[in-house]
Amino acid sequence: MMPPVSYATGACKVFSLDYANMLESAPLFARAALTTLKISTAGIALALIIGLACAFLLYLRIPLAGRPVRAYIELSRNTPLLVQLFLLHFGLKVDAMPCSVAALAFLGGGYMAEALRGGLEAVERAQIESALSLGLSRWQTLCFVILPQALIVAVPALGANVIFLLKETSVVSVVAVTDIVAVAKDLISLYYETTEALIMLVLVYLVLLLPICLAIRHLERRVKHVAFGN
Amino acid sequence: MKASRLVTLFAATVAASLFSGAAPAADDSLAAIKARGVVKIAVFSDKPPFGYVDKFGKNQGYDVYFARRFARELLGDENKIEFVLVEPAARVDVLESGRVDIVLANFTVTPERAKRVDFAKPYFKTAIGVVSNDNTPIAREGDLQGKKLIVIRGTTADVYFSKIKGIELVKYDQIGDAFQALRDGRGVGLAQDTTLVLAWANENKGFSVKLGDVGNVDPIAPAVRKGNTELRDWINDTLVKLGKERFAHAAYDATLKPYYGGDTNPDDLVVEGGEF
Numbered sequence: 001m002m003p004p005v006s007y008a009t010g011a012c013k014v015f016s017l018d019y020a021n022m023l024e025s026a027p028l029f030a031r032a033a034l035t036t037l038k039i040s041t042a043g044i045a046l047a048l049i050i051g052l053a054c055a056f057l058l059y060l061r062i063p064l065a066g067r068p069v070r071a072y073i074e075l076s077r078n079t080p081l082l083v084q085l086f087l088l089h090f091g092l093k094v095d096a097m098p099c100s101v102a103a104l105a106f107l108g109g110g111y112m113a114e115a116l117r118g119g120l121e122a123v124e125r126a127q128i129e130s131a132l133s134l135g136l137s138r139w140q141t142l143c144f145v146i147l148p149q150a151l152i153v154a155v156p157a158l159g160a161n162v163i164f165l166l167k168e169t170s171v172v173s174v175v176a177v178t179d180i181v182a183v184a185k186d187l188i189s190l191y192y193e194t195t196e197a198l199i200m201l202v203l204v205y206l207v208l209l210l211p212i213c214l215a216i217r218h219l220e221r222r223v224k225h226v227a228f229g230n
Numbered sequence: 231m232k233a234s235r236l237v238t239l240f241a242a243t244v245a246a247s248l249f250s251g252a253a254p255a256a257d258d259s260l261a262a263i264k265a266r267g268v269v270k271i272a273v274f275s276d277k278p279p280f281g282y283v284d285k286f287g288k289n290q291g292y293d294v295y296f297a298r299r300f301a302r303e304l305l306g307d308e309n310k311i312e313f314v315l316v317e318p319a320a321r322v323d324v325l326e327s328g329r330v331d332i333v334l335a336n337f338t339v340t341p342e343r344a345k346r347v348d349f350a351k352p353y354f355k356t357a358i359g360v361v362s363n364d365n366t367p368i369a370r371e372g373d374l375q376g377k378k379l380i381v382i383r384g385t386t387a388d389v390y391f392s393k394i395k396g397i398e399l400v401k402y403d404q405i406g407d408a409f410q411a412l413r414d415g416r417g418v419g420l421a422q423d424t425t426l427v428l429a430w431a432n433e434n435k436g437f438s439v440k441l442g443d444v445g446n447v448d449p450i451a452p453a454v455r456k457g458n459t460e461l462r463d464w465i466n467d468t469l470v471k472l473g474k475e476r477f478a479h480a481a482y483d484a485t486l487k488p489y490y491g492g493d494t495n496p497d498d499l500v501v502e503g504g505e506f
Contacts, residue, residue, distance in 0.1 A: 090410050096400075176380075176400045176411065186401070189384030190392055 022196045025187055029204045032180040036208065039097070039179070040166045043104025047165065048158075050105060051112025056142070058113070059120040069113070076110030082171045089175040100172040108165045115161055119154030120146065152223045159216035163209060170205075180204050258331040260304075260460055268310050271297045272330040275315035279429075279489040280336040289313045293334040295481040296353055296452070300332065303468050322346045325455045332465070333453040340448075348456050350465035351504025352449035353478055358387045359424030359442040361412065361431045368419045369440040380417035382408050387421035390445040412437070424498065432491040442498045449506045466504055473503020 054073065057065040084103040088094045094102060123146050131141040151158075173182035180201060187197035263269050273293050274281030281291040289297075298308040314330045321337055324330045325347050338356065339349045360379070362368040375396045381388040383401045391397055400417045402408040409430060412420040420427065424442045431437045454461045472478070478500035486499070 090407070090414070093414055096416070173401075174403065174407070176402055176416070178401075182401065185383060185403070186392070190389055 017196050017199070018193065021191075021193055022200055025183070025193075025197070025200055028183045028187075029180055029200055032178055032183045033204055033208060035177065036166075036169050036179045039100045039104060039169050039172060039177070042101045043169070044108055044162055044165050046101065046105035047108025047112045047161075050109030051114075051116050054109065054113035055116035055120055058117050060142075073110040073113050076106050077114070079107075081107050081168050082174060085172065085175050096172075096175045096177045099175055100169070100177050104165060104169060107168065108161060111161045111164070112158065115154050115157035116150065118157060119150035119152070122153040123149045152226060155216075155220050155223050159220065162216065163213060166209060166212065167205070257328060258455055258458055258461060260464060263304065263331055263461075267305065268312050269301050269304055269332065270312045270314055270330040271300070272314045272316040272321065272324045272333040272335055273297060274318075274335050277336060279486050281334070283315075290485070292354065292481055292485040293336060295485050296477075297332075297334045299472065299477065300334075300465070300468065303471075304464070321453070325453060328455070331454065331461060336450055337453050338448045339451050343453075346456060347453040348458060348462045349449075349451040349453050350462050351469050352451040352501045352506045353469060353504070354450040354499060355447050355501055355506065356450060356499070357424050357442065357447040358390055358421055358444040359427040359439045360419040360421045360444060361427040361437050361439050362419035362441075363412075363415070364436050364438055366418050367438070367440045371441065371444060373441075374419065377419075378417040380408050380411050380420040382422065385422060386445065387423075391421060428490040428494055428499075432489060432494075438493060442495075449501070469504040473505065476502055478502045 054069045057069050081103055084106055085099060088099040088103055089096065127145055127149075128141055131145045132138070136145065169179060170181050172179050173185060176182075184197040184201040187193045187200075257266070273289060273291070275283050275289075277291070279291050281289070281293040284290045294313075297311060297313070301311045302308040314324060316324055316333070316335055318335070321333050321335055322343065325333055333347070336354070337343070337349075339352065343349075360368050360374070368374060371394075374391075376398075378398045378400050379391060380400045380402065381391060382405050383403050388399070388401065391399055400411065402411060405422075408420055408422075411417065413434070419441075421444065424439070427439050428442070431439050452465050454465070479496055479502065482496045482500050486496075487494075490499075
């Protein structure tokens with residue numbers, strides 16, 4: 001007698017996920033997502049400040065600043081975040097969290113500088129002279145005439161950088177930060193919930209990034225109205 | 231269709247008979263080993279201080295020290311051994327294929343392995359150890375409460391301490407990163423297999439293992455082919471006999487002590503007379 005063969009089991013196994021386990025792991029991922037967001041927010045904010053400073057220094061052709069600023073931009077953009085993390089954590093002995101924020105700011109600063117410089121270069125230099133001749137101070141010219149126009153041009157590039165930098169935080173677990181990737185790695189190594197953990201990881205990144213992505217798109221549309229009217 | 235299926239069936243039958251015919255009648259009975267005049271023992275070639283080949287090409291280590299004594303007890307000469315060098319993953323296979331009579335290769339007893347081979351009584355044991363800075367020594371598990379403990383992701387130490395509340399685990403993927411983190415003071419201690427942390431602490435001044443028996447203590451034992459109870463019983467009797475002269479301690483002093491240093495208590499590691 002032939003035993004009854006179930007052809008379905010093999011095919012179904014691929015999709016037979018342990019949904020209970022996935023739900024159970026949700027709080028772990030939620031807590032870790034906060035860590036990911038903390039690092040990203042601090043790192044991206046610092047990157048914007050660094051980027052703005054660098055872009056101004058380059059745009060205003062401040063003497064002696066050009067070379068070091070350009071060197072920094074190339075160094076930050078041409079070394080991987082992983083390597084910067086290793087150097088800061090194991091080389092310079094910076095603690096895990098500050099190290100993650102600093103590395104992200106260092107990497108992001110270069111990208112933000114380039115995005116903002118592109119925006120600034122798009123504003124005609126003649127406007128500086130015009131503003132100055134109208135009696136505005138240099139500082140007023142920069143803040144109220146040049147920068148707003150530069151930002152409008154730079155928004156798409158800045159938005160892309162924000163998304164890029166948030167995704168880059170996925171390597172911080174190498175310095176023992178419990179981000180969402182670390183949670184997934186733990187679930188895999190301790191309970192062998194490989195597929196479940198990885199699917200959760202994708203979902204959590206999606207939940208984090210989709211709203212940001214939509215917000216940036218909305219912002220782009222808004223600034224386009226400001227620049228070109230309806 | 232039908233013809234091809236018949237051919238397949240025929241081929242399968244032939245193959246089955248060939249393979250069953252190819253498996254040699256086990257030649258690892260006590261009488262056969264004595265008649266052969268040499269005992270075949272599987273050891274490691276590159277895992278000091280348990281089993282390794284030294285710069286003169288000689289097998290050395292704690293496992294080898296026992297292997298030579300077994301040969302002396304069995305054949306009257308400690309050189310009547312054929313050492314077969316194995317990798318950890320091959321330890322079951324060399325027994326099942328009849329390549330060796332005994333495996334003495336830091337073989338931890340697990341239920342999965344016990345289904346495939348027969349383990350004799352243990353001659354060594356391993357647990358989880360915590361290596362800590364001498365300035366902030368960790369001597370009891372309770373000392374870890376509210377502190378940071380470094381582990382390597384996915385190890386038995388990670389599994390064990392993940393279940394204990396009140397200890398913040400600092401997890402690294404690489405063993406080298408984890409030890410570097412301990413040096414940099416990113417945790418009060420690092421948890422790993424006792425044998426590993428002992429060897430590391432011995433090489434790194436200012437660190438020591440004050441807590442060496444965390445979690446399940448796992449026995450490490452000689453193994454023989456499944457069903458070779460005669461050889462297994464002989465090993466058990468021999469281990470009991472050697473226990474009377476505290477042979478495991480002698481083996482420890484000769485092979486492990488240089489690696490673990492004088493501060494280590496051998497009783498945390500060796501098993502005398504198979505009494506675990």
